[in-house]
Amino acid sequence: MLDFAITQQRPILIYDSNYPSIAKIALHARDRGYDIHILAPGFPESATFNLLDLVKDSTDSVAAHDLATIIYQLSQSNVDSFFTYSSIQLIQAVLMLAKEFTLADLLTASAILECDRLTERLMAAPLNPWLKLAFGQLLSTVGTKTNTEIITTAFAILGNFIATQSASNCFLGAASFPLKIKDKQLVILGFNAESQAILASLMSSIMPTIITYDAVKPLVFTTDELFFAKEIKHLTIPIIKNSPHFNEFNHESWNNFTSDIVQPKTDYSIIQKQSNIRKLEIEQSLPIPQLIG
Known part of the structure; x- marks a missing residue:
């Protein structure tokens, strides 16, 4: 289903609580012309969110x-x-x-x-x-x-x-994470619940908030937008879970993450x-x- 969505050039939002288990899909999507945005605390490829x-x-x-x-x-x-x-x-x-x-x-x-x-x-x-x-x-x-x-x-x-x-x-620093998803954009909201236990409460609270922020805006939540979530237990927003465009999946084949999507970070002195x-x-x-x- 996800490969099909990429082939159709649909806007995609992935919520992954076992990041980066599926991060390689970002490289696959990028090869197909997608604009990639990743928000993953503690990972160098993460964008910045205000x-x-x-x-x-x-x-x-x-x-x-x-x-x-x-x-x-x-x-x-x-x-x-x-x-x-x-x-x-x-x-x-x-x-x-x-x-x-x-x-x-x-x-x-x-x-x-x-x-x-x-x-x-x-x-x-x-x-x-x-x-x-x-x-x-x-x-x-x-x-x-x-x-x-x-x-x-x-x-x-x-x-x-x-x-x-x-x-x-x-x-911290200039925001680079989009608040709305456009055509041919893939957005990954990721954290690792096992190795980042302290972050679990942040991601399980803030990430659904981001999704809600996206979904309630008329220009953002459209009938063409697909939502994919891994570990659905961390996602508790009815507007997303009850959407016909919401898909739960558990794809373990994208295990080898190639970290070549690295975001420049703001120096502490700055x-x-x-x-x-x-x-x-x-x-x-x-x-x-x-x-x-």
């Missing part, structure tokens, strides 16, 4: 909260239960606020948390109602030790996630420089009250 593309705008509190929760889970941070909730809430808020800036990504969210006297800056800023609500707990603790601890904990959680191999490999630039923009947009006027 996680904040999952957050529609600065009012999208639901998507931001889901993403903040996943970031916490993947950061492997040991945090007191009170600060766990408060820090996830703050990370949600900075993810939403990051959407207000030119470059909305994890580095911008992290740079917001780095700002000196962040709470005072936020109190003086013309935040929309959704942002005020998201930052509510932080703003209510202004001037207290708890306030500082919430910010410090949130910054540590986000920093721990950014420092992971999965984040540095495919979630990432650090970008982070500093973002911080300057944020501090100018959120001035300390005493400096106004």
Whole structure:
């Protein structure tokens, strides 16, 4: 069925939780003129995906909260239960606020948390109602030790996630992963559940979110689009599983992966420089009250 789809030049999305067991199909498809995109944390051939593309705008509190929760889970941070909730809430808020800036990504969210006297800056800023609500707990603790601890904990959680191999490999830098699939494109969403157990929760949560993001957009989910999934237990989206264009398969013949689809990665020093630039923009947009006027 997959070979037939390639022969027909259909747009294809493969979700593989045993990556790279089927990755060789990418080379087969490329030989037939396909444009290949792979998102596979920890693998050199992975494209880069901006996680904040999952957050529609600065009012999208639901998507931001889901993403903040996943970031916490993947950061492997040991945090007191009170600060766990408060820090996830703050990370949600900075993810939403990051959407207000030119470059909305994890580095911008992290740079917001780095700002000196962040709470005072936020109190003086013309935040929309959704942002005020998201930052509510932080703003209510202004001037207290708890306030500082919430910010410090949130910054540590986000920093721990950014420092992971999965984040540095495919979630930082200029985005190169498509949000919609076009004709003669093959997109692979891959991870290895056995060797990347820590990533399982990320991929089982974020990857279906990406698929949903794709499928609910009229120009993306079409009657010509085929979905293939390996290990269907990781895929729980009714709109995909109930689609007549959804196909489950278990093809083990593509075992020998040839890693000649390698994506250029952003150097860490460049990432650090970008982070500093973002911080300057944020501090100018959120001035300390005493400096106004």
